[in-house]
Amino acid sequence: xxxxxxxxxxxxxxxxxxxxxxxxxxxxxxxxxxxxxxxxxxxxxxxxxxxxxxxxxxxxxxxxxxxxxxxxxxxxxxxxxxxxxxxxxxxxxxxxxxxxxxxxxxxxxxxxxxxxxxxxxxxxxxxxxxxxxxxxxxxxxxxxxxxxxxxxxxxxxxxxxxxxxxxxxxxxxxxxxxxxxxxxxxxxxxxxxxxxxxxxxxxxxxxxxxxxxxxxxxxxxxxxxxxxxxxxxxxxxxxxxxxxxxxxxxxxxxxxxxxxxxxxxxxxxxxxxxxxxxxxxxxxxxxxxxxxxxxxxxxxxxxxxxxxxxxxxxxxxxxxxxxxxxxxxxxxxxxxxxxxxxxxxxxxxxxxxxxxxxxxxxxxxxxxxxxxxxxxxxxxxxxxxxxxxxxxxxxxxxxxxxxxxxxxxxxxxxxxxxxxxxxxxxxxxxxxxxxxxxxxxxxxxxxxxxxxxxxxxxxxxxxxxxxxxxxxxxxxxxxxxxxxxxxxxxxxxxxxxxxxxxxxxxxxxxxxxxxxxxxxxxxxxxxxxxxxxxxxxxxxxxxxxx
Amino acid sequence: xxxxxxxxxxxxxxxxxxxxxxxxxxxxxxxxxxxxxxxxxxxxxxxxxxxxxxxxxxxxxxxxxxxxxxxxxxxxxxxxxxxxxxxxxxxxxxxxxxxxxxxxxxxxxxxxxxxxxxxxxxxxxxxxxxxxxxxxxxxxxxxxxxxxxxxxxxxxxxxxxxxxxxxxxxxxxxxxxxxxxxxxxxxxxxxxxxxxxxxxxxxxxxxxxxxxxxxxxxxxxxxxxxxxxxxxxxxxxxxxxxxxxxxxxxxxxxxxxxxxxxxxxxxxxxxxxxxxxxxxxxxxxxxxxxxxxxxxxxxxxxxxxxxxxxxxxxxxxxxxxxxxxxxxxxxxxxxxxxxxxxxxxxxxxxxxxxxxxxxxxxxxxxxxxxxxxxxxxxxxxxxxxxxxxxxxxxxxxxxxxxxxxxxxxxxxxxxxx
Numbered sequence: 001x002x003x004x005x006x007x008x009x010x011x012x013x014x015x016x017x018x019x020x021x022x023x024x025x026x027x028x029x030x031x032x033x034x035x036x037x038x039x040x041x042x043x044x045x046x047x048x049x050x051x052x053x054x055x056x057x058x059x060x061x062x063x064x065x066x067x068x069x070x071x072x073x074x075x076x077x078x079x080x081x082x083x084x085x086x087x088x089x090x091x092x093x094x095x096x097x098x099x100x101x102x103x104x105x106x107x108x109x110x111x112x113x114x115x116x117x118x119x120x121x122x123x124x125x126x127x128x129x130x131x132x133x134x135x136x137x138x139x140x141x142x143x144x145x146x147x148x149x150x151x152x153x154x155x156x157x158x159x160x161x162x163x164x165x166x167x168x169x170x171x172x173x174x175x176x177x178x179x180x181x182x183x184x185x186x187x188x189x190x191x192x193x194x195x196x197x198x199x200x201x202x203x204x205x206x207x208x209x210x211x212x213x214x215x216x217x218x219x220x221x222x223x224x225x226x227x228x229x230x231x232x233x234x235x236x237x238x239x240x241x242x243x244x245x246x247x248x249x250x251x252x253x254x255x256x257x258x259x260x261x262x263x264x265x266x267x268x269x270x271x272x273x274x275x276x277x278x279x280x281x282x283x284x285x286x287x288x289x290x291x292x293x294x295x296x297x298x299x300x301x302x303x304x305x306x307x308x309x310x311x312x313x314x315x316x317x318x319x320x321x322x323x324x325x326x327x328x329x330x331x332x333x334x335x336x337x338x339x340x341x342x343x344x345x346x347x348x349x350x351x352x353x354x355x356x357x358x359x360x361x362x363x364x365x366x367x368x369x370x371x372x373x374x375x376x377x378x379x380x381x382x383x384x385x386x387x388x389x390x391x392x393x394x395x396x397x398x399x400x401x402x403x404x405x406x407x408x409x410x411x412x413x414x415x416x417x418x419x420x421x422x423x424x425x426x427x428x429x430x431x432x433x434x435x436x437x438x439x440x441x442x443x444x445x446x447x448x449x450x451x452x453x454x455x456x457x458x459x460x461x462x463x464x465x466x467x468x469x470x471x472x473x474x475x476x477x478x479x480x481x482x483x484x485x486x487x488x489x490x491x492x493x494x495x496x497x498x499x500x501x502x503x504x505x506x507x508x509x510x511x512x513x514x515x516x517x518x519x520x521x522x523x524x525x526x527x528x529x530x531x532x533x534x535x536x537x538x539x540x541x542x543x544x545x546x
Numbered sequence: 547x548x549x550x551x552x553x554x555x556x557x558x559x560x561x562x563x564x565x566x567x568x569x570x571x572x573x574x575x576x577x578x579x580x581x582x583x584x585x586x587x588x589x590x591x592x593x594x595x596x597x598x599x600x601x602x603x604x605x606x607x608x609x610x611x612x613x614x615x616x617x618x619x620x621x622x623x624x625x626x627x628x629x630x631x632x633x634x635x636x637x638x639x640x641x642x643x644x645x646x647x648x649x650x651x652x653x654x655x656x657x658x659x660x661x662x663x664x665x666x667x668x669x670x671x672x673x674x675x676x677x678x679x680x681x682x683x684x685x686x687x688x689x690x691x692x693x694x695x696x697x698x699x700x701x702x703x704x705x706x707x708x709x710x711x712x713x714x715x716x717x718x719x720x721x722x723x724x725x726x727x728x729x730x731x732x733x734x735x736x737x738x739x740x741x742x743x744x745x746x747x748x749x750x751x752x753x754x755x756x757x758x759x760x761x762x763x764x765x766x767x768x769x770x771x772x773x774x775x776x777x778x779x780x781x782x783x784x785x786x787x788x789x790x791x792x793x794x795x796x797x798x799x800x801x802x803x804x805x806x807x808x809x810x811x812x813x814x815x816x817x818x819x820x821x822x823x824x825x826x827x828x829x830x831x832x833x834x835x836x837x838x839x840x841x842x843x844x845x846x847x848x849x850x851x852x853x854x855x856x857x858x859x860x861x862x863x864x865x866x867x868x869x870x871x872x873x874x875x876x877x878x879x880x881x882x883x884x885x886x887x888x889x890x891x892x893x894x895x896x897x898x899x900x901x902x903x904x905x906x907x908x909x910x911x912x913x914x915x916x917x918x919x920x921x922x923x924x925x926x927x928x929x930x931x932x933x934x935x936x937x938x939x940x941x942x943x944x945x946x947x948x949x950x951x952x953x954x955x956x957x958x959x960x961x962x963x
Contacts, residue, residue: 283560283596284632289621322593322631469622471558473633499557 009050009098010200010242010266010371011303012461014451016049017310018376019065020057020079021417023398025409030416032397032408034075034084038091040398043433047379047444048451051098053202053244055311057085061111061171065311065395066102067204068109068172072189078417089197098199100244105186106205107172115173119160129182130173131165131211142167142217148340167208167217177209177226187233194234200242200265203227206257207247219253228263242266244305248317251295261299269295269304269370271318274327276308276364277350278319280357280536281330283494285476287323289467292368303461304370308361309378312391313342314350336386346394348381353425355381356536359446360491363538366454367480367489369465379447380436383426385419396421401434453515453540459485468502475500475533479507479543486543488512492533501528512541548656552639556660559635563595564588564685565663567654571604571645573671574613580671581617581636587681589619589628595689599636600657602650605643610671614638648759658741665689666741667696668760670732675781683777683826684735693824694740694772697764698731700782701831704929704937705839707782708922709792711941714761714799717893720948721807721955722768723817727776727830729764730799736763740772758802765806769813778827792919793912801911804900807959815956820949832934844923845879851916858913862899867891871917884917884924886947892917894951898958 006012024036034057044052056066057079066076075085092099108115117126136154144150145167154163155170164173175182190201210222227245234241245257245267257264272295275287298304314331316324324341331350332343343350351357358381365372377398385393396418400407406420406428413420421427436442454460463482470477474494480487486507492498504510504524512521521541531539548556566584570577581599588597601614618636619628641653651668658666665688669676687693700707710728719725736744747766767774807814852859852875859868870888877883893914900910929937 278631282594282632286619286621286630286633290624293621320629322629326594326631467621469620471555471635472560473558473620473635474560494560496561498560501554501558 005240007240008301008462009240010244012455012458013051013098013371014049014454015051015053015100015305015371015373016044016047016376017053017055017307017373018398019055019311019395021066022376022395023408024400025411028410029078030409030411031078032417033078034080034088038084038088041088041091041095041097044097045095046448048448048455049374050096050455051100051199052092053100053373054102056102056104061109063109063171064169065391067104068107068111068169069104070109070111070113072103073192086196093197099197100200100202100242101193101198102204103186103190103193103201104204105175106208107166107168107174110171110173118173119157119164122160122162128176128179131176132160133163133165136163139165139211139213139215139217141215142211146340165211167205174208174211177223183226183229187230190230190234191237194238194241199240200244202244202246203264204246206245207249207253219247219249219256224256224259224263227257228259231259231263244268248315250318251291255296255298258298258302261301265301266303266305266371269306270315272368273307274314274316274319274323276361277314277331278323278327279476279493280351280361281326283474285473285491285493288364288476292465292467305373306365306368306370307373307375308365309345309347309350309375309394310373311375311395313339313344315342317341334386339391344384344386344391344393346382346384347375347378348426348431349383353381354536355443358443359450360493360536360538362447362450363489363540364476364491366450367460367487367540368478369463369480371461372454374447379444380433381426381431381443383421383423383431385421388418392418399428399432401432402429406432407434449516456515457485457487457542458482459487463487468504470500470502472498472500474498477502486510487515488541488543489538490531490533490541491538492536495535497532497534499530499532501530504529507543510543510545513544515540515542548653548660549639552637552653552657555635555637555639556657559598559637559661561596562598562661563664564592564597564689565600565654565658565661565666566597566681566685567600567602567651567658567666567668568614568671569602569604569645569647569650569654569668570606570610570614570671572606572608572610574606574608574610576674577601577610577671578613578616579674580669580676581614583673583676583678584669584681585617585619585634586628587676587678588634589630590678591682592685592689593631596632597634598661598663599634600654601636601638602653603638603640604645604650605640611638611640651759651763652745655741655745658738659745662738663741664738665735666738667735668733673733677780680733680779683779684733687775687777687824687826688735688737691775692737692773693775694737695764695767696735696775696777697726697728697823698733699727699776699778699825699827699829699831700731701778701780701828701833702782703837704832704834704932704934705837705926708925709795709799709918712889712921712925712944713893713918714803716890716941716945716948717897718764718803719820719945720952721814721817722765722810723814723820724768724774725820725822726764726768726774730758730761730802732760732782733779734760734763736767737772740767740770743770743772758798758805761799761802762806765802765810769806769810774823776823776825776829778825778829778831793915796911796915796918797908800914801900801907804897804907804911807897808901811959815959820945830934830938832937834932834934834937839926841923841926842879844919844926845882848882848884848916848920848923849875851919855913855916858905858909861904862910862913863892863895867895871920874920882920882923883927884921886944887951889917889921889944890947890951891954893948894955894958897955901959 021032023032026035058069059071207218210220211217242265245264248270278287397408436444459480459482463480466479468477476491511523619630619634665685667684
């Protein structure tokens with residue numbers, strides 16, 4: 001299989017997020033690697049995903065799971081070599097799977113040679129590669145992001161006896177993007193990987209590139225200038241590549257990251273994610289409707305990225321205080337589940353391992369406007385371990401089978417990079433790929449079916465959305481439309497059966513064809529279209545005028 | 547029977563935790579403010595609960611229903627000044643073409659049961675002085691503390707609520723042995739369990755013409771052993787009722803009280819000591835600013851009524867009581883007083899006669915009106931310069947008299963049986 005040469009491939013993509021370390025260990029050292037990942041590409045192809053997003057795999061002291069990069073042009077020895085990466089990349093492309101690489105622009109590790117040089121003396125040529133100050137009182141308007149660990153955005157460096165700026169951990173000094181040399185170097189690094197063949201970058205923490213006094217130091221116009229410049233260079237030199245923005249912001253603040261179609265191709269829609277959880281718990285479509293109605297239109301070539309869970313905590317930064325309290329109380333009763341402004345749990349435990357809710361949430365993920373991202377292991381309902389520090393509880397080894405180390409590694413269990421999940425509900429003997437492959441009714445089998453259904457039409461990736469407003473607020477209904485193709489999506493957010501009347505007059509005369517069983521439902525007539533739905537049930541109907 | 551349209555609305559609302567019912571009839575002028583208060587109260591105190599505001603309308607010709615519907619919060623109607631975690635549906639149904647409190651309440655009860663509401667409150671559309679904490683004070687005891695019926699306590703002028711303080715409260719308290727201050731408040735709340743009990747009992751089907759529904763609920767709660775609670779709601783707007791309204795009010799309250807004694811005989815006849823009811827806030831709060839009251843007319847209506855109604859009163863009252871009433875009716879206005887004991891005996895004899903149906907029951911209630919005016923005259927004179935505490939002491943003395951003479955009623959009841 002070869003990659004389809006469609007510049008808008010990312011709109012139809014099904015992205016699978018994985019950390020190399022977590023997926024499969026080929027050399028028995030207890031840590032996943034690129035060879036191991038390559039060995040599992042057949043599994044991913046069978047699942048139906050079309051793109052892989054790899055978390056940072058660069059040399060790093062690993063104090064923030066690789067987001068503290070010490071060398072941007074190499075591979076961490078734990079994960080293999082640059083050649084291993086190239087082989088993996090070729091193998092993925094052979095299977096029609098694109099590869100998106102993490103690029104941490106905002107900061108480096110404090111062990112990066114640049115920072116070591118920068119701190120070494122005030123006269124060092126790289127001094128201005130980072131943001132230094134003699135006081136810790138500048139940029140007071142900037143919030144502290146990692147509230148649980150940091151008390152200031154400034155840290156005093158004992159070597160140079162001055163303060164350096166960091167928006168995240170204090171071991172992650174921010175690069176100084178006012179320095180043209182920094183900008184040039186980062187583009188050069190991106191070129192390095194693009195020339196190797198990577199299909200896109202997920203650019204980490206992009207709102208924070210520039211600092212200005214008297215501002216929040218987020219989303220500044222100068223930041224957009226830098227990002228537009230990167231995009232321009234990308235378009236000049238490469239085709240079919242994609243930039244994905246990680247900017248945990250409100251929709252109105254996110255919109256500028258698309259520019260006029262000349263900045264990012266895609267951006268995560270962070271605020272919709274917690275509201276999907278909220279809607280299901282409240283059994284009320286209002287939170288989802290509220291945020292999507294606040295979401296501005298984006299340029300045609302651009303796309304939102306949607307996800308249910310990822311490697312971080314379920315972020316509650318983009319919710320109100322009332323909503324955050326509600327989310328904590330309902331999804332994180334145990335305080336150990338909370339981290340920063342979020343909840344460090346996986347999808348299945350969040351939803352109490354309720355298969356119906358897991359399916360409903362995935363159904364919405366796949367049918368709302370945007371490109372869906374599946375976090376590794378969520379396709380089989382993996383659990384988490386809230387007793388591991390930081391966000392490591394959602395980064396445990398992939399559970400391939402019920403055997404030695406869950407089929408992840410041949411190493412001694414003590415030498416695994418992380419303990420396996422062992423509890424009776426989510427432990428690898430109960431939840432693993434091998435056992436789920438044996439059943440046509442497993443979550444894995446169901447995920448394959450829904451991915452297949454999603455891929456059967458471009459309407460979900462590229463179509464418009466029209467919300468219906470049935471009086472029953474427990475039902476979220478919308479019509480996705482692309483040219484002459486229309487799909488009606490109806491989601492019952494409630495734990496009980498619901499009757500709903502839909503105003504489908506605009507589609508009068510169409511029959512409904514359910515997309516999974518392909519059964520025909522009655523033709524739309526003059527009356528409101530009555531549907532009865534089981535608890536957490538959802539329907540995807542093709543509207544066909546036959 | 548609920549209409550199909552209303553059923554469709556209920557289906558759309560689905561199960562709720564809280565329901566607030568607002569019975570209306572041409573209430574457009576006031577209901578907007580009331581519903582706004584309810585909405586703020588629900589969002590402020592119960593932001594996570596599934597709630598609905600339900601309007602039972604008696605065929606309003608004005609924009610009452612539209613005003614209520616406009617208070618909804620959903621994905622089409624969003625409030626710019628209020629934040630809501632979830633949808634707040636406001637639904638409305640027309641139950642008839644003229645006001646009928648019992649039908650309105652029955653409609654709300656039926657809806658509450660279908661929606662499996664855990665706690666329900668009723669708020670009068672005229673309560674424009676509603677504050678958001680009313681909703682908390684009404685619903686919280688039911689929703690969080692498992693009480694079954696919450697009745698209100700209002701701040702009143704010492705000369706407001708005279709029927710309540712001179713007859714309904716003391717007599718209810720003595721007979722049902724529960725100190726419920728306002729057994730027929732315009733605002734009250736009840737549990738889903740009590741709601742189902744009421745629907746099963748069909749307490750509104752009695753021969754008093756379907757009036758006094760709120761009071762019958764209170765009686766049913768007391769007799770049924772349901773948990774009662776009182777909540778202070780602040781100032782009760784004083785509605786100036788003319789004398790024409792008195793008989794109607796007595797039908798709804800006194801008639802209901804008398805009627806309730808028959809089905810609840812087993813309960814009240816065995817109760818001795820009265821129990822207080824848990825209360826949030828003040829148990830009473832009387833204001834004493836001077837107001838003009840036409841006492842003379844009350845006295846005249848009493849005197850003339852005793853004379854004109856002598857044949858009727860003869861069939862209701864014992865000879866001794868009638869003689870004493872006639873005796874005080876001959877007193878000059880300045881000397882006239884209706885003593886507590888005589889008033890209590892009067893009330894009990896009327897209750898007994900009502901039970902016996904010595905004459906048409908409605909005539910019995912009407913005949914009590916002039917005597918009640920005499921008691922009110924006495925109350926006004928005795929409390930003309932009284933402080934709130936002194937008024938309350940006077941009411942308490944009357945209550946104790948009702949309690950002390952309860953065996954007298956039982957003797958009458960049994961003798962006449």
